[in-house]
Structure formats: structure tokens, C-alpha cells
Amino acid sequence: MNMDTHWFMNWYWQEATEDEQTLFEKMIRFEQEYFGDMLFHYGSNTYELIHILSKDVNAQEWVDDSAPIPEVLEFFSPEMIRLKIENTDEMNGYYNHSEQVLCISSNSINDDSALLHEMIHMHEGIINELPMHYHDMVFWSLYKSLRTSLPELDDIITNHAHILNETELYESGGLHDILFLLKSFDIDIGMGYPLGTVFGYGKMDDFKEYTVNY
Ligand SMILES: [Zn+2]
Numbered sequence: 730m731n732m733d734t735h736w737f738m739n740w741y742w743q744e745a746t747e748d749e750q751t752l753f754e755k756m757i758r759f760e761q762e763y764f765g766d767m768l769f770h771y772g773s774n775t776y777e778l779i780h781i782l783s784k785d786v787n788a789q790e791w792v793d794d795s796a797p798i799p800e801v802l803e804f805f806s807p808e809m810i811r812l813k814i815e816n817t818d819e820m821n822g823y824y825n826h827s828e829q830v831l832c833i834s835s836n837s838i839n840d841d842s843a844l845l846h847e848m849i850h851m852h853e854g855i856i857n858e859l860p861m862h863y864h865d866m867v868f869w870s871l872y873k874s875l876r877t878s879l880p881e882l883d884d885i886i887t888n889h890a891h892i893l894n895e896t897e898l899y900e901s902g903g904l905h906d907i908l909f910l911l912k913s914f915d916i917d918i919g920m921g922y923p924l925g926t927v928f929g930y931g932k933m934d935d936f937k938e939y940t941v942n943y
Contacts (some may be wrong), residue, residue, distance in 0.1 A: 746814065748838055753812045759845060760807050763916050767852035767867055768802050774870040801855055810851060814838055822847045826854035842926045849912045853904060864908060871911040878918055878942045885939060918943055
């Protein structure tokens with residue numbers, strides 16, 4: 730493993746409060762349950778896009794294998810991220826990619842959708858630093874898996890992508906692009922939430938007319 734292991738040292742467990750430790754354990758569970766596709770894990774929806782057949786020079790048989798992926802994906806662990814709880818009324822949380830800090834407001838520590846929302850930002854932060862095709866691969870896998878659960882998905886995306894909506898979201902801060910929207914739907918469905926819960930920004934009202942096949 731070539732990755733700078735000092736990354737792990739940014740997170741000092743003993744400095745964390747009890748609430749931060751509890752929330753971090755939840756983050757680990759959510760990470761395993763919902764974010765394998767954003768890391769191209771075996772068995773996730775994106776795995777087919779890195780699946781290859783390989784054969785040793787002297788071997789007869791081709792075997793199932795995976796193409797190498799960037800180390801930031803292969804070796805990612807939530808332990809690289811500093812999870813904090815802050816007293817703030819202004820927002821449910823934020824993710825700062827350059828400092829690798831994921832923060833949840835003390836008012837939102839019991840709101841799992843707030844943590845899941847910031848975890849999407851965390852994973853998109855990693856994906857978006859890679860060549861654009863990694864973003865495409867995650868995007869396509871999510872679209873493909875969601876279109877059966879959400880028959881009106883194309884309409885929802887068209888409305889989301891409209892300049893007035895995208896501009897308003899952009900001005901409110903954070904990257905809430907179509908990939909973010911799709912991943913938030915994927916988790917809404919996994920958690921059994923009404924559509925738009927993880928996305929937030931009052932979108933639950935906008936989406937309540939749409940059919941969801943849970
Ligand atoms: Zn956000």
C-alpha cells in the first residue's frame with residue numbers, strides 16, 4: 730500500500746466526544762451499506778464497469794478480475810475523515826473536502842438523513858478529483874439502477890437540471906448536481922424514506938407526486 734498512512738492520524742478517536750464516537754460508528758455502518766458503488770466495490774452496481782478477465786502468463790484459464798482503480802478509491806476509509814459535531818442553527822451539516830472534515834449540527838445528530846447527505850458530498854469530493862470518467866461511471870450505474878424504481882426519473886432530472894433550479898442550489902452552497910440527486914434517491918429508497926429526504930432543501934414536497942417502487 731503506497732497511500733500516505735498519516736491520513737489516518739488526522740482523526741484522533743480519544744479527542745472525540747461520546748456523541749461524535751456514536752455518530753462515527755453510524756457513519757461506518759452507512760458507509761458499508763450504501764456507498765460501495767462510489768468506491769467500485771465488488772458486488773456494487775459500479776463493479777461491472779471495472780470487471781475484466783485476466784490470465785497469468787503461464788495459466789490456461791481466464792479468470793474474473795477487476796481493473797486497477799485509483800488508490801483514493803481503493804484504500805478509502807471513513808477513518809480518514811474527521812467527524813465533528815458543532816453547535817450551529819444555520820445548517821444541518823457540511824463537508825470540507827480540503828480539510829477532510831465532515832460536520833453535523835448538534836440539532837441534527839439524530840437525523841440520519843443529515844449524515845447521509847454529507848456522506849454523499851464526501852464521496853463526490855473524492856470522485857470529482859479524479860478524471861471525469863469516474864463521475865460518469867457512478868452516474869450511469871445509479872441512473873440504470875434507479876430508472877426501474879422511479880418511472881418518472883427523466884422528468885425529475887430535467888426539472889433538476891433546469892438553470893433556475895441549479896442556480897438556486899448553487900447559490901445555497903455545496904455541489905448538488907444530478908449525481909448527488911441520484912445518489913440521494915438511491916439512499917432514500919434503501920432507507921425507505923420519502924423521495925427527497927436525503928437531498929433536503931425542501932425537495933420532499935416537490936417530489937411527493939412521483940411514484941417510487943421501493
Ligand atoms: Zn449539501
